[in-house]
Amino acid sequence: MSALLKRLFLALTIVFATGVLPQAQATDTYKPQVGQAGKDVVWVPSPQALVDTMLDMAKVTPQDLVMDLGSGDGRTVITAAKRGVRAIGVEYNPDMVALSKNAAAAAGVSDRATFVQADLFKTDLSKATVITMFLLPTINLQLRPTLLSLKPGTRVVSNTFHMDEWEPDAKTTLGPEGCTSWCTAMLWIIPAKAQGTWKTPQGNLTITQTFQMISGTLGSTPIKGKLTGDQITFTAASTQYTGRVNGDTIQGSNWTASRIN
Secondary structure, three states, rough: OOOHHHHHHHHHHHHHOOOOOOHHHHHHHOOOOOOOOOOOOOOOOOHHHHHHHHHHOOOOHHHHHEEOOOEEEEHHHHHHHHHOOHHHEEEEHHHHHHHHHHHHEEEEEEEOOEEOOOHHHHOOOOOOOOEOOOOOOOHHHHHHHHHHHOOOOEEEEEEEOOOOOOOOOEEEEOOOOOOOOOOEEEEEEOOOOEEEEEOOOEEEEEEEHHHHHHHEEEOOOEEEEEEEEEEEEEEEEEEEEEEEEOOOEEEOOOOOOEEEO
């Protein structure tokens, strides 16, 4: 008997004698445990009611690309895919990735639900229009600079955990009849970068920006307002201004601005 056949015979003998199957088959029966350790956080599944609420808050449509960071058992990605939305789950645990792929196939959404085994800190998020996550505040803060660099208007939804002083644009907590733990969803809309000085027909517009909130002056008049994606709104005295920030220009219905610095 050749050496190769001897090794194959030995391997089969071990399998039949011990009942131990190769890892590729073991993933079919993998059952994750709530609280199991992961690379960055322990695994706790988001309640389905909150998953639905998070996607509702982000107003996902079939034109969106959802990326779920730390996708676990894949429920957020699969829920989005069932709505006709393309979704990608980023998960470090290869067993969870295999489990999620099987669940997506069973749900008939494999064409829209993709799962990748990857480090969320090393993943390109630039194509996403919606980011969902259930991570710890420390992880959220590490991700925050990357999130703020995304295209204005990108929606970020977090289960329970905040972004420190970056206040959410919307927050919803489900009642006990629909959810008993991990029941708060928070939404942030990535703001355009508007800080600086702008030339307008009404005088120079000076903007100080803190995340989505803005203050400053128009001429000598103080202003206060907010950015929602690329939409800017502020009030100077009793006049409200609205417009769209596009790089170094702002286009309003009856006013314009160009960036000086």
